[in-house]
Amino acid sequence: MINLDMALEPEDAAFRDQVRAFLAEKFTPELRREAERQTGVFANGELTRRWHRILFEQGWVAPSWPKRFGGAEFTATQQYIFSVECAAAGTPALPGMSITMCGPVIMRYGTPEQQQFFLPRILSGEHYWCQGYSEPASGSDLASLRCRAERVGDVYVVNGQKIWTTHAQYANWIFMLVRTSQDGPPQAGISFIVLPMDTPGVTVRPILSMSGEHEVNEVFFDNVEVPVANLIGEENKGWSVAKFLLLNERGGGSPATYAKSHLTQLRRVLASADGGFSDALKRPAFRRKLAEIEIDILAIECAERTAIQAMARGEAVLDDAMASIQKLKTSETLQRIGELGVEAIGQYALVDQGPALFGEPAAAVVGPDRALTPVATYLNMRAFTIFGGSSEVQRNILARTALGL
Amino acid sequence: MDFGQTEMERALAEPLTRFLDEHYDFQVRQKRLLEPRWRPALWRALATDLGVLGAALPEDVGGLGGGAAEVGAVMKAFGRRLVLEPYLSTVVLGAGLLRATGDAGAADLLAAVSAGETTLAVAHAEPQGGYDPANVTTTATARDDGFVLNGHKALVLNAAGADHLIVSARTRGGPADRDGISLFLLDPATPGLARRDYRTIDGGSASDLILTNVVAPRSGLIGPVDGALPLLERVLDEATAAVCAEACGVMGALLDITVEYARQRKQFGRAIAEFQVLQHRMVDMMSDVKQSESLALVARLKLESPDRAAAVSAAKSRIGRACRSVSQAAVQIHGGIGIADETPVSHYFRRALMIEQQFGSSDYHLDRYERLQFEAG
Numbered sequence: 001m002i003n004l005d006m007a008l009e010p011e012d013a014a015f016r017d018q019v020r021a022f023l024a025e026k027f028t029p030e031l032r033r034e035a036e037r038q039t040g041v042f043a044n045g046e047l048t049r050r051w052h053r054i055l056f057e058q059g060w061v062a063p064s065w066p067k068r069f070g071g072a073e074f075t076a077t078q079q080y081i082f083s084v085e086c087a088a089a090g091t092p093a094l095p096g097m098s099i100t101m102c103g104p105v106i107m108r109y110g111t112p113e114q115q116q117f118f119l120p121r122i123l124s125g126e127h128y129w130c131q132g133y134s135e136p137a138s139g140s141d142l143a144s145l146r147c148r149a150e151r152v153g154d155v156y157v158v159n160g161q162k163i164w165t166t167h168a169q170y171a172n173w174i175f176m177l178v179r180t181s182q183d184g185p186p187q188a189g190i191s192f193i194v195l196p197m198d199t200p201g202v203t204v205r206p207i208l209s210m211s212g213e214h215e216v217n218e219v220f221f222d223n224v225e226v227p228v229a230n231l232i233g234e235e236n237k238g239w240s241v242a243k244f245l246l247l248n249e250r251g252g253g254s255p256a257t258y259a260k261s262h263l264t265q266l267r268r269v270l271a272s273a274d275g276g277f278s279d280a281l282k283r284p285a286f287r288r289k290l291a292e293i294e295i296d297i298l299a300i301e302c303a304e305r306t307a308i309q310a311m312a313r314g315e316a317v318l319d320d321a322m323a324s325i326q327k328l329k330t331s332e333t334l335q336r337i338g339e340l341g342v343e344a345i346g347q348y349a350l351v352d353q354g355p356a357l358f359g360e361p362a363a364a365v366v367g368p369d370r371a372l373t374p375v376a377t378y379l380n381m382r383a384f385t386i387f388g389g390s391s392e393v394q395r396n397i398l399a400r401t402a403l404g405l
Numbered sequence: 406m407d408f409g410q411t412e413m414e415r416a417l418a419e420p421l422t423r424f425l426d427e428h429y430d431f432q433v434r435q436k437r438l439l440e441p442r443w444r445p446a447l448w449r450a451l452a453t454d455l456g457v458l459g460a461a462l463p464e465d466v467g468g469l470g471g472g473a474a475e476v477g478a479v480m481k482a483f484g485r486r487l488v489l490e491p492y493l494s495t496v497v498l499g500a501g502l503l504r505a506t507g508d509a510g511a512a513d514l515l516a517a518v519s520a521g522e523t524t525l526a527v528a529h530a531e532p533q534g535g536y537d538p539a540n541v542t543t544t545a546t547a548r549d550d551g552f553v554l555n556g557h558k559a560l561v562l563n564a565a566g567a568d569h570l571i572v573s574a575r576t577r578g579g580p581a582d583r584d585g586i587s588l589f590l591l592d593p594a595t596p597g598l599a600r601r602d603y604r605t606i607d608g609g610s611a612s613d614l615i616l617t618n619v620v621a622p623r624s625g626l627i628g629p630v631d632g633a634l635p636l637l638e639r640v641l642d643e644a645t646a647a648v649c650a651e652a653c654g655v656m657g658a659l660l661d662i663t664v665e666y667a668r669q670r671k672q673f674g675r676a677i678a679e680f681q682v683l684q685h686r687m688v689d690m691m692s693d694v695k696q697s698e699s700l701a702l703v704a705r706l707k708l709e710s711p712d713r714a715a716a717v718s719a720a721k722s723r724i725g726r727a728c729r730s731v732s733q734a735a736v737q738i739h740g741g742i743g744i745a746d747e748t749p750v751s752h753y754f755r756r757a758l759m760i761e762q763q764f765g766s767s768d769y770h771l772d773r774y775e776r777l778q779f780e781a782g
Binding site: 134137138139140141144163164207208209210212216279283285286339342343346347348349350351352354355366367368375378379380382383385386387390391392395 | 613
């Protein structure tokens, strides 16, 4: 890959070296092997807990949080360096519900009591969060959500259902959008509440993905009582909280480095050649596709580094439209990487490696080692253009907001 | 060339489609996934009630005397319902090879196939071989009473539960030589034959075979010794044309399911089928399906022609691409539920993925097409 040298200031270069030293020590070969086996959108619950703990002990589990809330308060440049180095090393893709979503919401909208209770537990990993947003009838049209929270004395009684709840099977807390009023437009009757997953009346039903993976769930709420003290922000003002969460999430992370880490994984698949279809790199058609993907990632990375540098110099602020475009391009590029992974293993793509991936104990892979992950990864990646705002919705928003159409 | 449907095709397809609509809907198939490899009662129904198994076999072995057109009609109907029964391995590959050898001894076995009394699996691929049937390192060493086979065959469809195996092995020459490949009919219970069974991504069954000093009797040799590769290539092209037809069924079902879903799924106060972007995508799906049907027809019309390989590659490469774009569009339009295992669309997605990589990926076939069409002397 063409390298875009960031010409770091001495203190940033020193920080980068610090991150590399940390990774060399704490991201052990055993952890790397575990991370390489992951085929889901995120690392599984067990690996997530382990890596979260290691980052927490280093003081780096919340790079963008202010120090006063227990975060590392990295500069934008440092956050970027941290993302880049972790992705290059192949560290687990941690789900963002706790640190990137819930934490910032509580920092921005929470009462001091809520901040004191929740933030340290998010940092330590004691609380593992999931996000209750989508419902069977409310996907892209989230504002139409129907899960009801009726105020009765000093509790809300929640009834309804959430779906596509990532890691609900591991989580002990959930943040969710509920309907607290039918008056006015749908957005005006939504509230943001939090509750423990072991509250009576909460039931989790696994949803298996077509890869065989269990990442998402349905969560049912049957007369679940939630103290009003668990309301975050004002009643019926939850939609603004949700919008804040979305904007905040989009600003963080580095799409290009995430894409590069998948490219690194693909190269690993290609490198372990032992004849036959692993000679993918000798095939002009394959090489052409790989070249085009690398060039697309180069463009994404350059735009990212341009923005980071401009922000560090105080010359620019986060450009929403550009961030959206980056996410759009990245999700589509990631899917193309997934396709190449399947092509690289040729006829072994026919095999369901479920028993080797998810079996306990894990069965041996069928065929060469490199045949273990590509198909499940490809299947799971179909979600990238659907979850978190489908590509169609994102294009609609961009047309409106960026082009004024 | 006659581009129309044969009478036999129609006579075969309609009752079969009705039968599958009644006995093989998605719920039945979900249960079927949990069952052993094939159901004898269903297999015999396909043979005797519907004449499906013998449709492309000669009348003198109890078949209907049809050919590739009938195979295509059956495969398309099977594709619509994601049928798991071992038709491809038994009838197209297994019986196809037995017929191609012209061996008189094959008649009894062919009659048993027609009657739904037996299943076959063909072991042609090897771990190092890619899609090249000439890449065979499994050896067959001649001795007085027959041959001794040693080696590793990969991705043998429906080997588990097969009554007979046909294995390609090298009787002479180097690992990629076109000469020196022979075919052997083996009893699965032969000592030295070890199998590792696994599922394929569509829920079907395949196995790797490890052969350690497996003795095949003289009578087990089918076809010409050392010269079986052209037969194998021809039958593999027939199987490729067959999955092209199957793909048309899979993609047709994906289109129908997706349009139906888009019509009834409401978001933002209206059916998502009203959104122009999705309409265009569904139109593109339809166009891919139509083009695939034409190319599947080309492939099967050319199976007896000198340009068979180029035609099959033309079809498989394009249809493989269509499998990808149609299945991806279907999942995208379904949104979240397209990713979940419990709805039909994700199962069709996986079968489409499998067909794309089976008997040669799109790139493999484009390479073959280019070699045949642009490099011919």
